[in-house]
Structure formats: structure tokens, C-alpha cells
Amino acid sequence: MQSRGFKELLSHLEEMYDGIDDDVDVILKNNAIEGVGIAVSNAKKVMNKGYWTGNLARSIEVKEMGELHYRVISTAHYSGNRIPSKLVMV
Numbered sequence: 001m002q003s004r005g006f007k008e009l010l011s012h013l014e015e016m017y018d019g020i021d022d023d024v025d026v027i028l029k030n031n032a033i034e035g036v037g038i039a040v041s042n043a044k045k046v047m048n049k050g051y052w053t054g055n056l057a058r059s060i061e062v063k064e065m066g067e068l069h070y071r072v073i074s075t076a077h078y079s080g081n082r083i084p085s086k087l088v089m090v
Contacts, residue, residue, distance in 0.1 A: 025068055032062040032070035039072055 040057040047056050059076035 021068065028068055028070055029062070029064075032072055035072040036060050036062055039074075 039060045043056040043060065044052060056074060056076050056079065059074045059079065061073060061075065063071050063073050065071050
């Protein structure tokens with residue numbers, strides 16, 4: 001980044017400040033995608049009873065929870081998600 005003067009430098013800094021959230025969001029999303037790869041790899045190791053159907057691996061995905069917030073989740077019924085409330089023990 002080259003600037004010719006103080007005003008141009010301030011302009012560059014303001015552009016960087018305005019764009020930082022977008023950059024961080026891309027980084028966080030890419031990290032979550034890497035997390036999916038790790039989770040799928042671990043699922044292949046753990047969910048092996050002599051055969052591999054791949055259901056759990058297909059059920060692992062990235063969900064955007066909000067601004068700058070991503071979560072690696074599984075939608076498989078046996079992974080603890082989507083349990084009907086009548087089946088939850090209180």
C-alpha cells in the first residue's frame with residue numbers, strides 16, 4: 001500500500017477498517033469448512049462396525065449461526081440433534 005499524503009493514508013486505513021469484517025467472516029467460514037473435514041475423518045474412524053455407510057459423514061455440515069459465527073453440526077438423528085421433545089428425559 002502506497003499513499004501520497006496523509007488524506008490518502010487515512011482513506012486506505014478506512015477502507016481496511018470497513019472491509020475487515022468481510023475478511024474475518026471468510027476466514028471463519030473456511031475454518032468451519034476445515035472443521036467439517038476433520039469431523040468427517042473422525043466419523044470414519046469412530047463409526048466403523050465392520051462397514052461404513054457414510055450417513056454420518058453426509059450429515060455433517062457448516063451452519064451460519066449469525067454474523068461472524070459458524071458451527072459444525074450433524075443432522076443425523078443419532079448424533080444428538082433433532083431429538084423430538086417427547087423423547088428427551090427430564
